[in-house]
Amino acid sequence: MYSLRSPAVAVAVPFLLAMGCVAANAAAQSRPTLAPAAAAGPQVVVPAAVAERAKTYDFKPANIASAAMREEVAQANGPSLIARKINTKPAQAKPKLNVTKMGQDMHAALKDNVRGYAFQVRKGGQPIYTLIWDWARAPGQGSSGWSLSTRMHVASVSKLITAIAAVKMLDERNLSFDTKIGGYLPTYWTVGPNSADITFRDLLTHRAGFTDTYYDGNYPTFKAQIQNGVVANPTQGNYTNGSFSLIRVLNATMTNEVPRTYVFPLNVAQSQKDAVWDQLSSMAFERYVANKVFAPSGVSGVASTPTPGSAFAYSTRPDTAGWDSGELQTQLGGAGFRVSVNDMLDVMGTFRRKGTIVPAAKAQQAMDASLGIDSITDSPAGKMYLKNGWWGGGGKDGQSWHVEQAVAAFLPDDMEAVVLCNSNIGPQGASLTQTFKNAVLNNIE
Numbered sequence: 001m002y003s004l005r006s007p008a009v010a011v012a013v014p015f016l017l018a019m020g021c022v023a024a025n026a027a028a029q030s031r032p033t034l035a036p037a038a039a040a041g042p043q044v045v046v047p048a049a050v051a052e053r054a055k056t057y058d059f060k061p062a063n064i065a066s067a068a069m070r071e072e073v074a075q076a077n078g079p080s081l082i083a084r085k086i087n088t089k090p091a092q093a094k095p096k097l098n099v100t101k102m103g104q105d106m107h108a109a110l111k112d113n114v115r116g117y118a119f120q121v122r123k124g125g126q127p128i129y130t131l132i133w134d135w136a137r138a139p140g141q142g143s144s145g146w147s148l149s150t151r152m153h154v155a156s157v158s159k160l161i162t163a164i165a166a167v168k169m170l171d172e173r174n175l176s177f178d179t180k181i182g183g184y185l186p187t188y189w190t191v192g193p194n195s196a197d198i199t200f201r202d203l204l205t206h207r208a209g210f211t212d213t214y215y216d217g218n219y220p221t222f223k224a225q226i227q228n229g230v231v232a233n234p235t236q237g238n239y240t241n242g243s244f245s246l247i248r249v250l251n252a253t254m255t256n257e258v259p260r261t262y263v264f265p266l267n268v269a270q271s272q273k274d275a276v277w278d279q280l281s282s283m284a285f286e287r288y289v290a291n292k293v294f295a296p297s298g299v300s301g302v303a304s305t306p307t308p309g310s311a312f313a314y315s316t317r318p319d320t321a322g323w324d325s326g327e328l329q330t331q332l333g334g335a336g337f338r339v340s341v342n343d344m345l346d347v348m349g350t351f352r353r354k355g356t357i358v359p360a361a362k363a364q365q366a367m368d369a370s371l372g373i374d375s376i377t378d379s380p381a382g383k384m385y386l387k388n389g390w391w392g393g394g395g396k397d398g399q400s401w402h403v404e405q406a407v408a409a410f411l412p413d414d415m416e417a418v419v420l421c422n423s424n425i426g427p428q429g430a431s432l433t434q435t436f437k438n439a440v441l442n443n444i445e
Contacts, residue, residue: 050279051268057275059218063326068392068401072156073239075405076374076388080434081109081425085442095380095444096413099129102443106419107131109435115314115322115423118146118341123415125349136311136422138320144309148341151302152311152420153325154406155389157344158337159244163204163372164351165289166247169254170200171358177201177369181246184253185226186277187261192229200250203243204371209234210243217241217334219249219278241334244372248285248333249277257284282329289337296357297350299343304329304336313394313402314423322422323394323402335391344408344418352410367410377437381444382412388433403429407436 082105099121110117116134120127130148137144144150170179181203182196194209202208209230210222222242253260258280268276286304294302301307305327312322328336339347350356351363358366367385370376377384387408392401403424409417421432 046265046268046276046280050276051272053279054268054272054275057272057278059220059274059278059330060216061327061330063324063393064218064328064331066393067325072388072390075390075429075431076433078431078434079428080438081113081430082106082435082438082442084438097381097411097415097440098443098445099415102439103129103131105439105442106436107133109439110421110425113317113426113430114421115317115319116146116311117419117421118148118150119417119419120148120341120345121411121415121417122345122349123413125353128415136309138312138314138322140320141312141322142309144311146311146420149343150309150311150420151307151338151340151343152406152422153306153313153328153336153338153391153404154344154408154420155335155391155404156241157339157387157389157406157408158333158335159389160372160387160408161289161293161337161339161347162244162247162333163366164347164357165251165285165293166200166204167362167366167371168292168357169251169288171362173254175200177204177366177371181250184250184260186249186253188273189223190227192227194230194232195226197232198230200247201369201371203246205369206237206239206243207234208240208243210238210240212238212240215240215242217245217331217336219245219274219330222246222249223274241331243334245331245333249281251288252281252284255284255288257281257288278330282332285332286329293347293351293357294343296354297343297346299339299346302337302339302343304332304338306338310338311404311420311422313391313404315394315400315402316424316427319402319423325391325393325404335389341418341420344406345416348408348410348416348418352416353414374433377441379412379441379444383410384412384437384440385410386433386437390432405432407433409436409440411440 111133116136119131121129132146136146136150178199178201181198185191198208210225222245225242252258264273306324312324314322353360373385374388375386389406391404394402404422406420411417419436425432
């Protein structure tokens with residue numbers, strides 16, 4: 001077994017290793033207790049810490065305000081370091097992905113262009129190919145090499161986790177993807193034209209009619225979008241974080257963790273309503289995902305806050321001054337989850353085939369419906385489902401951004417793959433998604 005953690009040795013060797021994911025349990029969050037229901041609606045006893053924090057609550061703290069979220073879509077469709085080849089060889093009766101060649105192409109493209117990365121392919125839930133390269137935290141910042149258990153903010157790959165949670169909460173109630181959200185919106189919100197008719201499918205495929213003004217995933221922006229309303233039956237999608245971050249509020253009301261008719265107690269000022277709702281619904285959503293998505297997958301300790309040893313973000317390969325993207329709870333749903341390659345693959349494999357989150361047939365329906373998926377590509381070997389994640393910060397413009405990026409893929413032949421990378425890819429900031437996609441398509445034989 002070999003892996004590179006120092007640039008002094010220029011080699012990365014794939015290896016096969018059966019493994020499990022072990023992580024420390026996060027401190028338990030207190031669950032709000034429900035007081036007896038009042039005529040105007042139920043009251044929630046707000047924990048003192050939540051009420052106190054609401055007085056100075058920042059929906060968009062500095063570490064998030066400086067983030068380059070709007071670059072994600074452009075980056076996902078940007079240039080690839082691997083050119084797409086036209087395969088002129090006669091196809092086999094049943095073409096398959098040559099995983100070794102695909103991995104070799106990936107490493108050749110990335111090794112001189114990134115600060116570090118971790119990558120694994122599994123088949124039927126079992127590891128068949130692994131690459132680990134260079135630094136998660138550079139010398140002088142902890143000298144921590146990448147591993148399959150190194151956690152990083154996976155940006156919009158969080159949307160896949162959110163979609164899995166949404167599919168779970170709908171399945172528990174025998175509700176379809178086309179269930180309308182109107183019956184789950186907080187009653188103190190103003191609901192604008194057509195907003196109540198948005199469906200969960202709409203939210204999870206970016207077809208809710210949300211506008212670019214509300215690209216952000218924080219509470220005031222998606223609340224304002226619902227208040228302003230949306231066009232009826234939008235003809236095209238618009239990629240937004242807010243449509244996925246709204247899921248955390250709908251989860252809290254659907255599960256009755258925070259009743260939609262919640263009445264604010266006397267210790268909460270009217271001006272602090274949104275801050276209390278944001279905290280309570282985010283905490284409820286994190287608990288739900290921990291219990292209903294991560295736990296069945298054997299994953300624990302995932303949080304929106306950096307943990308010891310988690311990867312920093314860098315601008316380029318030579319950069320040694322990494323950026324900590326910080327606490328991301330106010331972005332949960334559209335972004336915010338910090339997971340490892342092992343964590344993500346455990347969740348994807350459990351969702352796809354084990355039936356302990358939802359039945360495997362329901363999981364396949366969700367994948368085919370593109371819930372939490374950016375693209376579905378037909379290949380000679382079968383369908384490839386891709387989810388991209390990109391988050392930048394700590395800089396001012398262009399390639400000075402320090403970057404966290406990820407790709408999660410459901411591949412043909414019962415395989416999944418995840419790659420986490422903690423910098424831009426080369427001076428041109430090439431697309432990790434397109435580089436990975438071409439590496440796969442070029443090696444189906």
